[in-house]
Every structure is written in structure tokens, then in C-alpha cells.
Amino acid sequence: MRNLAQMPILLLAAVLACAGASRAETRFFVSTAGSLLEAEIVSVAGETVVLRKKDDGKEIPVPKATLCKVDHAYIDTWVAEHPDQMKSSATPPPAAASATAAGVKKFGFTTMVRSKKSTNGFADGGYRSIDLSYSYSIQSREVTRQISAAKLVILTFAKEAGTADGDQLYVMQRVEQELNLKPQTKLENATPEARLRYYQGTNYRNGAKEYGYMLIITDSAGVVQHTDCNPPTLEKFVKEAMDLKPPCVVSREFRLLNTPFPSGDIELIQ
Numbered sequence: 587m588r589n590l591a592q593m594p595i596l597l598l599a600a601v602l603a604c605a606g607a608s609r610a611e612t613r614f615f616v617s618t619a620g621s622l623l624e625a626e627i628v629s630v631a632g633e634t635v636v637l638r639k640k641d642d643g644k645e646i647p648v649p650k651a652t653l654c655k656v657d658h659a660y661i662d663t664w665v666a667e668h669p670d671q672m673k674s675s676a677t678p679p680p681a682a683a684s685a686t687a688a689g690v691k692k693f694g695f696t697t698m699v700r701s702k703k704s705t706n707g708f709a710d711g712g713y714r715s716i717d718l719s720y721s722y723s724i725q726s727r728e729v730t731r732q733i734s735a736a737k738l739v740i741l742t743f744a745k746e747a748g749t750a751d752g753d754q755l756y757v758m759q760r761v762e763q764e765l766n767l768k769p770q771t772k773l774e775n776a777t778p779e780a781r782l783r784y785y786q787g788t789n790y791r792n793g794a795k796e797y798g799y800m801l802i803i804t805d806s807a808g809v810v811q812h813t814d815c816n817p818p819t820l821e822k823f824v825k826e827a828m829d830l831k832p833p834c835v836v837s838r839e840f841r842l843l844n845t846p847f848p849s850g851d852i853e854l855i856q
Contacts, residue, residue: 694727
């Protein structure tokens with residue numbers, strides 16, 4: 587018979603052994619967009635793997651297609667070792683499954699956009715023109731993650747000069763650029779110039795004047811990661827703006843209008 591004095595030690599050893607046996611393995615899963623998620627596998631159903639996040643214990647379904655090849659090999663090994671954890675794929679995953687591991691944590695950006703313009707004409711009114719472009723700087727705030735195959739889109743807008751606000755906007759141009767940034771690096775560029783012409787009299791105005799811009803960054807999966815808009819009210823129309831093909835005319839609610847683009851008032855200088 588064992589010494590009773592040894593019983594507490596034996597019990598503690600048994601508890602620790604059980605805890606070690608039940609502790610699941612966590613690892614960093616890497617999405618095809620390059621973002622990281624520390625989690626453990628809970629179950630696998632067809633092409634969907636359910637991950638339990640280490641930070642808050644929340645379970646999220648993630649399509650295998652959104653993970654890197656190394657993760658695919660790890661999942662296959664896990665499936666072979668845990669056949670009892672396989673689940674039927676007959677029931678489709680919830681809508682949240684469309685969110686990839688990349689969507690759990692967005693990439694960090696700092697952006698700066700400035701208008702560069704020169705005005706020609708009389709300062710006290712009459713016929714005038716503005717040569718306008720936007721310079722932009724995109725800074726990656728990531729410490730370790732590289733941003734690959736992302737996309738930068740910047741749209742520029744003008745408005746009617748005849749009214750204070752106007753009921754329509756002129757979408758002048760759409761500039762697209764692939765975005766590949768190493769950690770803590772930046773990209774600088776500028777849009778082509780546009781020449782806006784307008785008449786400013788005492789009681790009468792017409793033509794087109796500067797309105798603003800919309801800068802949108804999406805990852806390789808097309809998920810919006812960052813926006814920078816001026817005026818800020820444009821931000822609520824990001825989704826609608828991504829479908830526009832300038833030059834075109836839209837309402838203030840970003841509905842495409844069957845209105846001719848004022849090419850006489852706006853000249854795009856390539």
C-alpha cells in the first residue's frame with residue numbers, strides 16, 4: 587500500500603498529465619492574403635475547417651481555399667490523426683464562413699492624400715480653369731506581415747459649379763495600382779491631371795469645380811482593408827463606387843445617371 591503522504595503528489599501529477607493530454611495544439615494559420623490567426627483546429631467538414639481562436643476562444647469556420655499550402659498539409663495531417671472529429675459537409679457552413687482568416691485581422695495602413703492644383707484666369711471672376719491632381723502616400727504599418735497582390739483604387743470627383751452643392755457628381759477618373767508592400771515601407775504616386783473649367787460671375791456660375799477623392803485598398807481576396815475619403819461622407823458609398831467606370835455622372839446617392847459627361851468643362855490630361 588502506498589504511503590498516504592505521497593497521495594497529494596500523485597494526485598497533482600495525474601491532474602497535470604490529464605491537462606497536458608487535453609491541451610489542443612495551437613499554431614499560426616496564414617491566409618493567402620498574408621494575415622495571421624493563432625488558433626487550434628476544432629473540426630473539419632469537407633473544404634471547411636473550424637478554428638478556435640486563442641485570444642477569445644471564439645470558433646470560426648474558414649474555407650481551406652483561403653489558407654496557405656502549408657496549412658493545407660497541416661490540416662490533412664490533423665484529419666488523419668483525428669478521424670472522430672470529421673463532420674459531415676452536407677450542412678453548409680453559416681454565412682460567417684465567407685469571412686476568411688484574413689478578415690479576422692485587417693492589414694494596417696496609414697494614407698495621406700493631397701491635392702495639387704494650379705488656377706488660371708482672373709482672380710476676381712470670369713472664365714477660369716484648374717489643373718488638378720492628387721498625390722498619395724500609402725504606408726504599411728505591419729511589423730512582420732508582407733502585403734502582396736493587394737489593390738489600390740483612387741477615384742476623383744468634380745461637381746457642378748453653378749450651385750452650392752449640386753444634385754450630381756462627375757466621376758472624372760479611376761486609377762488602379764497593384765499594392766505590394768514590405769513591412770514598414772510605403773508607396774508614393776499621383777493621379778494624372780484633370781483640367782476643370784468654369785465661369786464665375788456676380789450672379790451666374792457654370793462649369794465644373796473640384797469636389798474630392800475616394801481611396802480604397804482591397805486585399806488579394808477583394809476585401810476592403812482601408813478607405814480614405816474627402817469629403818468623409820463619400821465613405822458610405824465605397825461599395826457603389828467600386829462598380830463605376832469613369833468618366834460618368836452619378837447622383838449624390840451614387841446612382842448612375844443617364845446624363846452626358848461634361849467633357850467641355852472637364853479635360854483629362856494623360
